[in-house]
Amino acid sequence: MDADLIIIGGGPAGLMAAKTAAEEGLKVIIVDKKKDIPLYTKPCCSMLLLEPNYHDENLKTDNGKITFLKTGFSVDYDGEYVDLLGSMRFSPSLHPFTIKANPYPAAKVIDKETLAKKLFSQIDSAGVDIRPSTQGIIAEEAKDSVSVKVRDKNGEKDLTAKFAFVADGVSSNVVNRMGLNKERKFYAKGLALSFMLEGVNFPYPDAFVAFIGKRFTSAGQFYMVPKKMKKFGKDNKVWELTFGVPTGMDINPKEQLLKFKNEGPVKEWLADAKILEEIGCAMSFYSPIENPANGRIVILGDAASFQEVENQGALMCGYVASKLVKEFLEGKRDSLDEYNEFWKRCFEFNHPGVVEATARTYAIHTFTDEQLDYLFSLEENFTTPGWINHCTCADVIFAAFSKHYEEIKKHDAELAEKIKKYSSIAVDAALNT
Ligand SMILES: Cc1cc2nc3c(=O)[nH]c(=O)nc-3n(C[C@H](O)[C@H](O)[C@H](O)COP(=O)(O)OP(=O)(O)OC[C@H]3O[C@@H](n4cnc5c(N)ncnc54)[C@H](O)[C@@H]3O)c2cc1C
Incomplete structure (x- = not known):
């Protein structure tokens, strides 16, 4: 043998x-x-997610180690961390919607x-x-x-x-x-392409950032996360800007990224950004x-x-x-x-229902730019408590919108129905939270 x-x-x-x-x-x-x-060759936001009991685990990061307290082991890590307050989504007119963790941080981005x-x-x-x-x-x-x-x-x-x-x-x-x-069960195939960018001027605290709406791209999604990676030099903060898109769309990911960087709605944040590296990967979801x-x-x-x-x-x-x-x-x-x-x-x-709850995240992309701008501006600096978690973020977002259900209904009854449809939490219950 x-x-x-x-x-x-x-x-x-x-x-x-x-x-x-x-x-x-x-x-x-x-x-x-x-x-x-x-070597780091595939896009990965590299967030260490710190939500208590996520993956039935609790993580501790100190003394050059990442410790898995429940499973009972640790890994040595002498790289840097970037702490994230949570996730921020931006509507087409750049209204922010923040899911903010308590206690801080929601995640630590590792190298x-x-x-x-x-x-x-x-x-x-x-x-x-x-x-x-x-x-x-x-x-x-x-x-x-x-x-x-x-x-x-x-x-x-x-x-x-x-x-x-x-x-x-x-x-x-x-x-x-x-x-x-x-x-x-086969769900979807997709591509992710990332630019590692130096010199991004993001005007908010560090967060996982996603851009929602057709003004950014007709298909797929842009998101970005700050990092500190040894290979780009000490103290050098970079942002990994990723474009993820289902395969089969008539879209060139690199062209999209360049367009987003140079001409998109947040071009001011990226005006001084230099592309250090480009990496990509294909993904199938089953x-x-x-x-x-x-x-x-x-x-x-x-x-x-x-x-x-x-x-x-x-x-x-x-x-x-x-x-x-x-x-x-x-x-x-x-x-x-x-x-x-x-x-x-x-x-x-x-766990039962979680794949469906995760898939509801994509429902947000079925809203028009006008609807997104309206929903994201329901509150000034719309912020709701929560963690960075693929499985629960749709429920957190729709629950936050549902709190304004009566107001939305007066504004646009069809939109209110849509919110209700995608919310797994009964609107009545959400109104009482
Ligand atoms: C866009 C994006 C964002 C992400 N963001 C995060 C995040 O914020 N936080 C987080 O923790 N995770 C994130 N991930 C996920 C994370 O990258 C993976 O969950 C993790 O890398 C899985 O580890 P793995 O060892 O199972 O597989 P991988 O890391 O994919 O490793 C597989 C290895 O197998 C090798 N390999 C492939 N085929 C063969 C073959 N036939 N023979 C021999 N070798 C082979 C590859 O070269 C590779 O080294 C993200 C992923 C993507 C795509």
């Missing part, structure tokens, strides 16, 4: 799994199609590359057999073992191990080849895999998820899966089923 554990994919899930397993004494091989595994480089150096020191520029093709269970087909510059070969983790991220080709997408641990193969992180598990969730997946494998090898358990329990408990998209 080539190893105890073979991991396909060296993102946060795969790296954390490799570190945990190797430090527990397992013989680990990790393959990644990238040449330079820890993902610094985190990954540290994990990478740790797996290297722990003796993991690291194989860059190597693509994982498929993982198959055999008797008391697994076989993993990989391809590198010398061609294809089969590696064998006691266990395999598939951690090749969103739109996982390995999951697809294993036939696991057949049991999943319903989550119900039981990602099956026999001796576990699908980790985004490869099994609906929307992303986020970096913090990916780290949790890697840690938990490797600990369970270690216990299996020690004869303390006879299956990895506990991973499926962890998966269902910690990731909100597995």
Whole structure:
């Protein structure tokens, strides 16, 4: 046998799994199609979300560590943080709508590359057999073992191990080849393209910022987040401006980003901004895999998820899966089923109604620019309490609008009905909060 554990994919899930397993004494091989595994090459806002009990976890960040208090582990992190008060959405005429966390901050933006480089150096020191520029093709269970087909510059070969983790991220080709997408509901495909910008003059406190309305783009959405990344020099704050758009639209993402930057409604904020880098990725959204641990193969992180598990969730997946494998090898358990329990408990998209609640976020894009300007200006500096959370933000937004239901109804009965339709919270209840 080539190893105890073979991991396909060296993102946060795969790296954390490799570190945990190797430090527990397992013989680990990790393959990644990238040449330079820890480099930051895919758009990611890199927000560490601090909402209490998010992913059934509470995070602490101090002394050069990110600690996962409930799961019981920590990762070393010596990069910088940018604290965010919450999320801000701007209507076409730039009325802000803020979801603000209490206590501050809602999130800390990390330098993902610094985190990954540290994990990478740790797996290297722990003796993991690291194989860059190597693509994982498929993982198959055999008797008391697994076989993993990989391809590198010398061609294809089969590696064998006691266990395999598939951690090749969103739109996982390995999951697809294993036939696991057949049991999943397909939702959408999309592209994300980001510019790393230096010299942005954002006139509000740091936040995750999104722009809503056709004045910004006829399809898709722009959003941006501030970061401090070592690779751009110390003390150098940058903003990652991302354009996300469903595939199949007749839209060139790069042209859209340039137009937004140079001619869009917030061009004053971006007038001095210099593009340092451009990165992009494709994404497919499926319903989550119900039981990602099956026999001796576990699908980790985004490869099994609906929307992303986020970096913090990916780290949790890697840690938990490797600990369970270690216990299996020690004869303390006879299956990895506990991973499926962890998966269902910690990731909100597995809970009833949450995928639907997340999808309601897109409902906001069905409003006209006039409606958005009207709704966002219902209150001066419209601010409502809440966290940065894909699953709940639509409910938070529509609940905030619903508080003005009677006023909206007088202004535009059809619009009031629309708010009611998209709000999962009864308008009567919202009026009483
Ligand atoms: C636009 C955008 C914004 C985001 N914002 C945030 C945020 O604010 N906060 C947050 O925490 N998360 C955010 N995320 C999500 C976050 O990036 C992911 O949840 C996280 O990276 C998942 O980790 P992973 O290890 O499962 O997969 P990935 O990080 O995708 O890693 C997969 C790895 O597998 C490798 N790979 C792929 N295919 C193969 C193959 N066939 N063989 C070998 N290797 C392969 C890739 O090269 C990569 O290294 C965002 C994502 C996007 C797209």
